[in-house]
Amino acid sequence: MIRYIAFILFMMVLFLGGALFGINQASEGVIQTRGYTSDSLQDALEIKQQDSDAYEVTVMGVPLEQEGLEEKMTQYKDQATHSSVKVAQVLEKGVNTVYNVVIDSMAALVEPLF
Template identity: 45%
Template sequence: MKMIKMLATMLVMVLLFLGGVLFGIDQASEGVTEIRGYSTDSLKEAVQTDKNKQDNYQIEVMGQEFEQVSVEDKEEKFQEIDDSHMTQKIAGTLEQSVKWVYNGLIQSAHELVKSFF
């Protein structure tokens, strides 16, 4: 009898848990709909593209506009990032050489002290 009562209690607890999960998912879905600003279920309206007379694309994703950037601008940004990467490579190489020299000095001092004792 106690076993049946415990199983019934566990079943009710599992059902309440799963009901709570489903309710939470529904509430999250409604929150996302409010954040988007419209209540459609399809995402086709979330992305809008237009082409103007200057052959530039105007893209709007969920209300945020993106502008078309030329390849030259992208190359300049890449060059800046690549230059900073080169600086990091040089710093890393310098770090490794300083470590090598320091380890060599410590090892030499160790061998020198070891020969006396």
């Protein structure tokens, strides 16, 4: 039993050591892909509060613009009027209706048995 526990612990140490080694190698690969190493690299995500309601957000050095909820809703509605979305809505209603008819008819058949 002690040999088994020692074996499992050894395997866990190997696994965790390999995971840490892999993380280190991935970090070095990212540095090599960039082609340079510098301490002044930009953070992946920077959030700075400008006003009480406004924030300045940069992702990988690219600033993002804030949009209001109304603007996003109009964009979503514009995208939702695409023909494939309309076809999907019609299919959904049709499948839902057929499913409800089948369930109701099966319930009507089984109801007298109980």
